[in-house]
Amino acid sequence: xxxxxxxxxxxxxxxxxxxxxxxxxxxxxxxxxxxxxxxxxxxxxxxxxxxxxxxxxxxxxxxxxxxxxxxxxxxxxxxxxxxxxxxxxxxxxxxxxxxxxxxxxxxxxxxxxxxxxxxxxxxxxxxxxxxxxxxxxxxxxxxxxxxxxxxxxxxxxxxxxxxxxxxxxxxxxxxxxxxxxxxxxxxxxxxxxxxxxxxxxxxxxxxxxxxxxxxxxxxxxxxxxxxxxxxxxxxxxxxxxxxxxxxxxxxxxxxxxxxxxxxxxxxxxxxxxxxxxxxxxxxxxxxxxxxxxxxxxxxxxxxxxxxxxxxxxxxxxxxxxxxxxxxxxxxxxxxxxxxxxxxxxxxxxxxxxxxxxxxxxxxxxxxxxxxxxxxxxxxxxx
Amino acid sequence: xxxxxxxxxxxxxxxxxxxxxxxxxxxxxxxxxxxxxxxxxxxxxxxxxxxxxxxxxxxxxxxxxxxxxxxxxxxxxxxxxxxxxxxxxxxxxxxxxxxxxxxxxxxxxxxxxxxxxxxxxxxxxxxxxxxxxxxxxxxxxxxxxxxxxxxxxxxxxxxxxxxxxxxxxxxxxxxxxxxxxxxxxxxxxxxxxxxxxxxxxxxxxxxxxxxxxxxxxxxxxxxxxxxxxxxxxxxxxxxxxxxxxxxxxxxxxxxxxxxxxxxxxxxxxxxxxxxxxxxxxxxxxxxxxxxxxxxxxxxxxxxxxxxxxxxxxxxxxxxxxxxxxxxxxxxxxxxxxxxxxxxxxxxxxxxxxxxxxxxxxxxxxxxxxxxxxxxxxxxxxxxxxxxxxxxxxxxxxxxxxxxxxxxxxxxxxxxxxxxxxxxxxxxxxxxxxxxxxxxxxxxxxxxxxxxxxxxxxxxxxxxxxxxxxxxxxxxxxxxxxxxxxxxxxxxxxxxxxxx
Numbered sequence: 103x104x105x106x107x108x109x110x111x112x113x114x115x116x117x118x119x120x121x122x123x124x125x126x127x128x129x130x131x132x133x134x135x136x137x138x139x140x141x142x143x144x145x146x147x148x149x150x151x152x153x154x155x156x157x158x159x160x161x162x163x164x165x166x167x168x169x170x171x172x173x174x175x176x177x178x179x180x181x182x183x184x185x186x187x188x189x190x191x192x193x194x195x196x197x198x199x200x201x202x203x204x205x206x207x208x209x210x211x212x213x214x215x216x217x218x219x220x221x222x223x224x225x226x227x228x229x230x231x232x233x234x235x236x237x238x239x240x241x242x243x244x245x246x247x248x249x250x251x252x253x254x255x256x257x258x259x260x261x262x263x264x265x266x267x268x269x270x271x272x273x274x275x276x277x278x279x280x281x282x283x284x285x286x287x288x289x290x291x292x293x294x295x296x297x298x299x300x301x302x303x304x305x306x307x308x309x310x311x312x313x314x315x316x317x318x319x320x321x322x323x324x325x326x327x328x329x330x331x332x333x334x335x336x337x338x339x340x341x342x343x344x345x346x347x348x349x350x351x352x353x354x355x356x357x358x359x360x361x362x363x364x365x366x367x368x369x370x371x372x373x374x375x376x377x378x379x380x381x382x383x384x385x386x387x388x389x390x391x392x393x394x395x396x397x398x399x400x401x402x403x404x405x406x407x408x409x410x411x412x413x414x415x416x417x418x419x420x421x422x423x424x425x426x427x428x429x430x431x432x433x434x435x436x437x438x439x440x441x442x443x444x445x446x447x448x449x450x451x452x453x454x455x456x457x458x459x460x461x462x463x464x465x466x467x468x469x470x471x472x473x474x475x476x477x478x479x480x481x482x483x484x
Numbered sequence: 485x486x487x488x489x490x491x492x493x494x495x496x497x498x499x500x501x502x503x504x505x506x507x508x509x510x511x512x513x514x515x516x517x518x519x520x521x522x523x524x525x526x527x528x529x530x531x532x533x534x535x536x537x538x539x540x541x542x543x544x545x546x547x548x549x550x551x552x553x554x555x556x557x558x559x560x561x562x563x564x565x566x567x568x569x570x571x572x573x574x575x576x577x578x579x580x581x582x583x584x585x586x587x588x589x590x591x592x593x594x595x596x597x598x599x600x601x602x603x604x605x606x607x608x609x610x611x612x613x614x615x616x617x618x619x620x621x622x623x624x625x626x627x628x629x630x631x632x633x634x635x636x637x638x639x640x641x642x643x644x645x646x647x648x649x650x651x652x653x654x655x656x657x658x659x660x661x662x663x664x665x666x667x668x669x670x671x672x673x674x675x676x677x678x679x680x681x682x683x684x685x686x687x688x689x690x691x692x693x694x695x696x697x698x699x700x701x702x703x704x705x706x707x708x709x710x711x712x713x714x715x716x717x718x719x720x721x722x723x724x725x726x727x728x729x730x731x732x733x734x735x736x737x738x739x740x741x742x743x744x745x746x747x748x749x750x751x752x753x754x755x756x757x758x759x760x761x762x763x764x765x766x767x768x769x770x771x772x773x774x775x776x777x778x779x780x781x782x783x784x785x786x787x788x789x790x791x792x793x794x795x796x797x798x799x800x801x802x803x804x805x806x807x808x809x810x811x812x813x814x815x816x817x818x819x820x821x822x823x824x825x826x827x828x829x830x831x832x833x834x835x836x837x838x839x840x841x842x843x844x845x846x847x848x849x850x851x852x853x854x855x856x857x858x859x860x861x862x863x864x865x866x867x868x869x870x871x872x873x874x875x876x877x878x879x880x881x882x883x884x885x886x887x888x889x890x891x892x893x894x895x896x897x898x899x900x901x902x903x904x905x906x907x908x909x910x911x912x913x914x915x916x917x918x919x920x921x922x923x924x925x926x927x928x929x930x931x932x933x934x935x936x937x938x939x940x941x942x943x944x945x946x947x948x949x950x951x952x953x954x955x956x957x958x959x960x961x962x963x964x965x966x967x968x969x970x971x972x973x974x975x976x977x978x979x980x981x982x983x
Contacts, residue, residue, distance in 0.1 A: 106914070109521055109522070109565045109566045110627040111564050111566055111606075111627060111630060112629055114629065115606065118607075118608035118627070124589060127609045137585055138517065138536060138582070139518060139565070140513055140514050140517040144517070145517035148516050149517065151520075152512065152513070157512065158513050158516060161511070161513060163509075164513045167513060
């Protein structure tokens, strides 16, 4: 497969007919940052070829190339259609191989793997504090067929996303539960960095618990978790449970709801940032936008949106291993936010929220505010 | 964070002094990405450069060229690298200059209808900006994600607007060329005369196409000014089918002579079929039902002019026994895309969105140039070579029903129809040994057959880097002398054009 690349460069570009501004026509964060061809989808295929043919080794540079990919999947979006090639999957395979050979992952990734083993989260936080911020014991609702899988980032770093989601579900009278102490890391950061064995263990644990509780549907606010559960079959793990992102679930629930007008957002320009794992990976583009529309917010789209959305820079283990580069990518995205004159960035991913907010803090005098859709929605649900 | 340590030799140090350490590498993990295109290693050798360097300005390119000359190191230039015949893959290591960082649209001159771009600007990016101003540029048949500069100085593949706009290189208004000694050449009004690119010719001998079709042999083009065209009020596409190529040609000539169509192409077999189908089976079905020869044209202008042209075209079609098959069939969108300068050939954006069946193969072609009246001879020569090959039409070849090849013959009419380019395609897998052997077998046979018919094949064929066939008198000898004069050390793209 890797021999068939014809260097059409669709892995570098927004789909040509969709380009709105020449300035925002590129799509690959590591390619944009380092520019050498090896950092783009096409070059990664050549890197894989070199490794297979024994022409190169897993050197420092090779690991740098392999691990600066944010796994946003933009390269694969059109490459799959055009040439039936999969540069992202090839990059993931290189990561897996690096781990098998003991040369990968990067030290920071090993750290969070250790933490997942010990604390069941990547943030080195005590497991018993996972849901300590929630006021009620929602994990005791034993008959609920719907479970809300909170995820590590919303449990320990962006807690407001979880608490707002819980409140929304309660206000809407949804019978749901959470897993509490039985919720472990979904495995996403491990899968993304090539540490498949440990990832399989933690994902299996979660699914066994959920199936044991007779849960029929799981909703997520973290696209990373959602993607991981949804793609469990890729790793030979089967489940009959239905998986949904919270915005997909709520878009139907809110159809007939009368929502409050949001005075604080009145007259403000709002844009929506598509999280890569929710958009390109799973194809959820409209539900978050529809929810924002329900609240009377008019979205101004950035030139790169939906399938052509530019990554926030946090994914694929990049934020842990290359924090400066992660911020560089987020700042590239914020440049686009500035370009459309948006004051509010709504998104639907705790990781995107975190990295974009971090980037806003690095800018002098920026008034951009970043919110998860759940944070805004909770203000509107009566 | 990974700490990377490159082995630093003298040349590395010198290159790093020019562009900064971040933009130069001699690591195999970086160099390997520049060692291959779809033609390697089946048809051209695959070699990694020793150094890859990413300059950001013309001045940096000058300095790199001077370093290369001092050490007599070969230079290969690459930007988007989307060619299929190995012209930007190094032949013997050396320095690879990747011009990706030079990606500015320097100027769009609405008064003179020109645009000046650096090498890293893609067709899609320039087109996006031009359309906002009611302008467009002739574009190639490849992906619009590729460099407009590289394509135009590599002759420019035909496209919808070729008849009036001409092939890519005919739209060059000015360029900036870093010569092999580091000097900069600017032409016409872009020279010191006026310092803006309005006309490309002179003073004195016309060097306006000096770098064209030389693949970097005469230097590095660091900026290009191209002619742009106004977007027309009305666009209509027509497809006329004919039973034989002999019926088609006089109709085509008449359409060209009376200047009825801006874009004018004809093709044999089902060239455009895969654009409209989504499986190999559907492609086969449609190929069987497809008319053998088809003229495709775009009528453009004011509403009244398009109305007039349409009437005339319908009359000509009737006169020569042609049938207008449809005003709008699925591939129509290709032409609409094309009008937006979003390419009009294989890998066009429409094609890439919709075409799945064809993505597994690769087109290998031998271009020809001749009078439009030579088209039937060209087609017959091509078809006879295919027909004579024991494998080509054998449905059992490789034992795969989906491996069925298709061929196509495509001709883009230029100017008033007195000449045309002929594209003879075969589709094969670039790495399957049986396919490769077959293409290798056909290539020389076909080149000879074309030459016998007096049709020029100016350039790279199925087996690139074999140089231009010796059928043009002393043309290539004189070109070689010019090359030796400008590049006495032979550092620029050695082995690509002059073996």
